[in-house]
Amino acid sequence: MRIINAKFLLSAQGIDGLPEFGISEVAFLGRSNVGKSSIINALTNHNGLAKSSSTPGKTQLINCFEVIIDNEEEKIPLIFVDLPGFGYAKVSKSMHSIWQENLDRYLRQRLSIKAFIHLIDSRHAGLQKDENLGLYLSEFARADQRVLNIYTKSDKLNQSQKAQLLKIDPNAILVSSSKKTGIDKATKAIYNAVFGVK
Secondary structure (H helix, E strand, C coil), rough: CCCEEEEEEEEEEEEEHCCCCCCCCCEEEEEECCCHHHHHHHHHCCCCCCCCCCCCCCCCCEEEEEEEEEEECCCCEEEECCCCCCCCCCCHHHHHHHHHHHHHHHHHCCCCEEEEEEEEEECCCCCCCHHHHHHHHHHHCCCCCCEEEEECCHCCCCCHHHHHHHHCCCCCCCCCCCCEEEEEHHHHHHHHHCCCCC
């Protein structure tokens, strides 16, 4: 199970600017400095695909990528969606409120989303902002949608810290984009979430 191809499709400010791709979508969410772009690049094995920035909150648009997953029987297209991070963006309150409204409408109304990937910094698990995001998604996630918790930067943890994290969240998927660890497991989990594989 691996992603064999990926390409950037388009950016949009909100759901009104998004066409219907006719393909299942995977929405990546997380705090501004959690490493969303890096994980998308690691999953797709395509370093420059999602643009990462040293400035948290730089991603201000809904960015869509088409990826092809080879499940060893067939090649299946999916849309990966890199969403604006929450937390540290240095923007005006009015701009922030527009982002929130656009994101909220996309997440609640977009029927083609089959999986929400909640990216959490493994070094700071249990933050209120992440708990709030989990509760927010649970408010409207449909029966045909799954929420996956993927913990980034796991190379920064020692074995006992990893064990502690797995006690708190037994379904945690630990990944490191820099060391490329956990990427295969995350790819499989995303595929299973989209296609309802138990």
